Amino acid sequence: MLGISGALLLLGFWQLYRRGAVCARRSRTAQVVFWISAAMVLAMILMPQAVATLLAGGAIPSSFAAPALDNLAALKSEFNQAGNEYRVIALFSPT
Numbered sequence: 001m002l003g004i005s006g007a008l009l010l011l012g013f014w015q016l017y018r019r020g021a022v023c024a025r026r027s028r029t030a031q032v033v034f035w036i037s038a039a040m041v042l043a044m045i046l047m048p049q050a051v052a053t054l055l056a057g058g059a060i061p062s063s064f065a066a067p068a069l070d071n072l073a074a075l076k077s078e079f080n081q082a083g084n085e086y087r088v089i090a091l092f093s094p095t
Helices: 002-017 028-046 048-055 072-081
Strands: none
Touching: 002 028, 028 048
């Protein structure tokens, strides 16, 4: 199902952004719907359990919450203790 979703998103991207002989403008609504759909498919690929929990009406467990970064030693310790689980650290710069 996710493979079909990805293929349809590629087709939608091609149809939305291809350069052709047609001078029709892309509607902003079509672009917004496309990118929201792409974000939803990406969320389902990267975080299937969190999406399923949200769709089932439950709260996201605290294990999905980001730990506070004010104490890096605690973050390192918690990261190393979770050796039997998948772990991801993403760092974003505001600049």
